[in-house]
Amino acid sequence: MSPAEPQPLRKILIVGGGTAGWITAGVLASRYPRRGEEGVSITLIESRQQPPIGVGEGTWPTIRATLKQIGVTETDFLRECDASFKQGSQFVKWVDGGDADAYYHPFTLPAGHEDRNFAPYWLEDPRGQSFADSMCFQTDVCRHALAPKQITTPEFTGLANYAYHLDAGKFGPFLQKHCVEKLGVGHRYDEIVRVESRDTGDISHLVTKSGEVLTADLFIDCSGFSSLLIGKHFAVPFLPKKDVLFIDKAWAVQIPYPTDDDAINSTTMATAQSAGWVWDIGLTTRRGVGYVFSSGHISDEGALEELKNYLGARGNLSRELSFRKIDINSGYRQEFWTRNCVAVGLSAGFLEPLEASAIVMIELSAKSIANLLPSCSGGMRQAARIFNDTFRYRWERIVDFLKLHYVLSRRTDSRFWIDNRARESIPNSLREGLQFWGGHCPWHDDFAHREEVFSSASYQYILYGMGFQTYPAPWLLNDHDRNLAREKMSETAQYAKLLTASLPGNRDLLSKVRRYGFQKI
Amino acid sequence: MVNRVVLNNQIHRDVRIAATRPTRENAEVNAVSVIPREFPRLLAHYPIFFTKNMETGRFEPSALLGFQPQENLFFVDGRWDAAYVPLLIQRQPFSLITRRAEDSDGKPPSLDVALDLSQTVQSHDGERLFLEDGQPTKFLQGITSMLSALVAGAKETYSFTGRLAELSLIEPVQIDIEFVNGSETKLQGLYWIATAALKVLPAAQLAELRDREFLEWMYFQMASVAHVSALVLRKNRLLSGATPARP
Numbered sequence: 001m002s003p004a005e006p007q008p009l010r011k012i013l014i015v016g017g018g019t020a021g022w023i024t025a026g027v028l029a030s031r032y033p034r035r036g037e038e039g040v041s042i043t044l045i046e047s048r049q050q051p052p053i054g055v056g057e058g059t060w061p062t063i064r065a066t067l068k069q070i071g072v073t074e075t076d077f078l079r080e081c082d083a084s085f086k087q088g089s090q091f092v093k094w095v096d097g098g099d100a101d102a103y104y105h106p107f108t109l110p111a112g113h114e115d116r117n118f119a120p121y122w123l124e125d126p127r128g129q130s131f132a133d134s135m136c137f138q139t140d141v142c143r144h145a146l147a148p149k150q151i152t153t154p155e156f157t158g159l160a161n162y163a164y165h166l167d168a169g170k171f172g173p174f175l176q177k178h179c180v181e182k183l184g185v186g187h188r189y190d191e192i193v194r195v196e197s198r199d200t201g202d203i204s205h206l207v208t209k210s211g212e213v214l215t216a217d218l219f220i221d222c223s224g225f226s227s228l229l230i231g232k233h234f235a236v237p238f239l240p241k242k243d244v245l246f247i248d249k250a251w252a253v254q255i256p257y258p259t260d261d262d263a264i265n266s267t268t269m270a271t272a273q274s275a276g277w278v279w280d281i282g283l284t285t286r287r288g289v290g291y292v293f294s295s296g297h298i299s300d301e302g303a304l305e306e307l308k309n310y311l312g313a314r315g316n317l318s319r320e321l322s323f324r325k326i327d328i329n330s331g332y333r334q335e336f337w338t339r340n341c342v343a344v345g346l347s348a349g350f351l352e353p354l355e356a357s358a359i360v361m362i363e364l365s366a367k368s369i370a371n372l373l374p375s376c377s378g379g380m381r382q383a384a385r386i387f388n389d390t391f392r393y394r395w396e397r398i399v400d401f402l403k404l405h406y407v408l409s410r411r412t413d414s415r416f417w418i419d420n421r422a423r424e425s426i427p428n429s430l431r432e433g434l435q436f437w438g439g440h441c442p443w444h445d446d447f448a449h450r451e452e453v454f455s456s457a458s459y460q461y462i463l464y465g466m467g468f469q470t471y472p473a474p475w476l477l478n479d480h481d482r483n484l485a486r487e488k489m490s491e492t493a494q495y496a497k498l499l500t501a502s503l504p505g506n507r508d509l510l511s512k513v514r515r516y517g518f519q520k521i
Numbered sequence: 522m523v524n525r526v527v528l529n530n531q532i533h534r535d536v537r538i539a540a541t542r543p544t545r546e547n548a549e550v551n552a553v554s555v556i557p558r559e560f561p562r563l564l565a566h567y568p569i570f571f572t573k574n575m576e577t578g579r580f581e582p583s584a585l586l587g588f589q590p591q592e593n594l595f596f597v598d599g600r601w602d603a604a605y606v607p608l609l610i611q612r613q614p615f616s617l618i619t620r621r622a623e624d625s626d627g628k629p630p631s632l633d634v635a636l637d638l639s640q641t642v643q644s645h646d647g648e649r650l651f652l653e654d655g656q657p658t659k660f661l662q663g664i665t666s667m668l669s670a671l672v673a674g675a676k677e678t679y680s681f682t683g684r685l686a687e688l689s690l691i692e693p694v695q696i697d698i699e700f701v702n703g704s705e706t707k708l709q710g711l712y713w714i715a716t717a718a719l720k721v722l723p724a725a726q727l728a729e730l731r732d733r734e735f736l737e738w739m740y741f742q743m744a745s746v747a748h749v750s751a752l753v754l755r756k757n758r759l760l761s762g763a764t765p766a767r768p
Contacts, residue, residue, distance in 0.1 A: 150578075
């Protein structure tokens with residue numbers, strides 16, 4: 001028998017219609033516009049179910065380019081997904097748990113970070129200011145709950161770097177409408193009952209509950225935790241990361257704003273607790289709050305009690321609140337692209353929500369699939385290998401980066417924090433990194449990839465925000481850069497003053513967007 | 522401080538408004554928001570661009586009057602040096618005050634004419650507002666029609682610029698100017714008609730723009746840009762009068 005003729009790869013079937021499915025559909029369909037029989041055809045199948053109850057989800061600034069690529073307007077997105085501006089994270093009580101213990105991880109890079117590493121010069125003379133405050137104007141903007149832009153700023157651009165908080169329950173349907181109506185993505189509600197293979201091991205078609213047979217050249221598994229294709233069909237092993245990241249459960253709740261003009265926070269607030277941390281995300285319509293915790297360190301009831309204390313201390317506790325329990329199974333697949341099937345979203349992996357890596361991983365996956373998309377079946381194996389290498393690397397780096405937040409803590413008030421610093425729970429790569437950064441401030445070259453999920457800037461913000469000490473060798477420093485660093489710091493302070501005086505409040509701007517919208521230019 | 526009061530034919534029966542207007546405080550601006558209905562008359566003197574409203578971000582047409590904040594090159598020696606004064610300045614010190622908000626059934630809000638008492642415009646030999654019998658004078662009638670034109674004009678403006686923005690027919694423009702004394706300025710925050718996009722606009726949309734009068738307004742804007750050099754000339758004249766010629 002002669003080897004199989006290479007088949008053109010033109011038909012893509014996406015299984016699952018949550019955030020992952022619709023982002024992937026949007027990115028692919030906008031990249032390969034429909035051209036009748038000539039082009040790439042994209043179909044999405046999902047089972048009819050209630051949309052998830054939105055607790056508020058964080059994104060990374062990459063989302064702006066992704067939304068622009070998909071072709072929606074920022075105004076429609078903000079209005080329809082109850083979205084608000086996110087300019088970074090604030091970590092409260094992570095270092096020593098004291099009353100003054102709080103630091104920012106802003107989205108705007110440290111001043112001059114594009115081509116010079118100024119961290120050593122801040123370290124040698126911090127002048128009583130935190131790293132983020134010295135090197136980034138955005139902390140002041142966040143402190144005052146200001147917006148990253150003005151109503152006159154064109155859509156998707158900002159005076160400070162920003163992403164969004166959004167209601168995931170509304171985001172999927174919002175993208176769906178655009179994908180189906182504007183981008184020509186095929187869509188059906190049905191359930192998969194059978195997966196049929198070819199001799200090669202590739203999936204040949206899916207059979208649905210209503211009896212339809214769906215063939216495709218590439219199947220994208222966006223089926224969430226049920227992992228219909230990558231898990232159930234292909235049985236690709238899941239690599240749990242619970243020994244590194246202990247968090248495995250969450251209590252989530254929605255909190256109404258006490259008044260219509262209550263300030264909307266510009267950051268995700270992450271407040272450390274005895275066995276995890278509480279997220280606090282402000283949407284336009286309500287706040288999403290939740291406690292992610294390690295069941296090995298606290299009982300469900302104990303965790304609920306702590307969450308209620310958190311809410312009570314802010315005057316947000318009332319009898320009407322309904323708390324929802326969520327299981328978190330941290331880890332990812334051994335591979336994500338196998339044969340003619342690639343997994344995106346929860347089916348590929350999930351880590352605790354710290355630093356909001358879920359949606360950015362979906363965006364990166366969709367973009368990567370679009371970039372790697374082979375023109376015929378013969379290219380599938382190589383595309384899969386590149387994709388798997390890249391994403392294995394990315395998941396590993398995220399695990400390292402999340403763990404970093406726990407390793408640097410000096411809290412001793414509960415086992416959770418102490419156990420998090422146990423040597424055997426820290427990945428080798430992170431241990432080696434920390435050793436390196438003891439004498440060298442994180443820099444672009446420390447990381448192997450062009451598109452790092454968390455860049456050297458993020459490492460600098462976390463390391464120095466948490467009081468990590470780097471001792472760079474004096475002979476590697478020089479007066480030229482030292483003076484430049486001082487200049488950048490004073491420019492930063494001036495710019496912070498200018499912006500805090502001229503930027504509107506987050507809530508103000510979001511209300512204006514409701515009325516007037518942003519201009520495209 | 523602005524001190525606006527609603528006009529009343531009893532209280533304000535004897536009030537007179539100075540004949541020479543606009544006053545310095547109303548004239549010292551380097552741009553003024555205008556309405557499309559003024560374009561034909563503005564076109565004789567002023568460059569018209571689109572600017573973004575600071576409160577709403579929406580585009581509105583503005584007549585450019587100068588290059589620095591508060592520099593009005595059309596206001597010379599206390600007088601307006603052009604045959605037509607933009608309505609928004611002409612109507613000073615009068616404005617409209619909303620008496621009640623827009624009804625839910627869509628009835629427009631009712632408006633009262635108000636006078637800004639903080640402005641030093643009352644004088645003995647000025648224009649009267651009311652006749653002996655309490656009826657408005659010709660002067661006040663003129664003011665009232667100006668004010669209603671501005672209200673109607675704002676509505677037209679936003680359907681005009683809103684549609685242009687939708688069709689991507691507005692684009693930013695940066696103008697670099699060097700004056701006679703060697704000083705330079707960059708005009709920023711200005712927008713104009715995207716002529717390249719207009720040239721390839723599908724016929725159906727072109728017809729729509731024509732039918733709604735938008736097309737002629739667009740051409741007025743495009744033609745008015747020629748006045749930028751006249752404005753530079755005004756500035757250069759000032760500069761060469763103020764600074765001694767260089768050797």
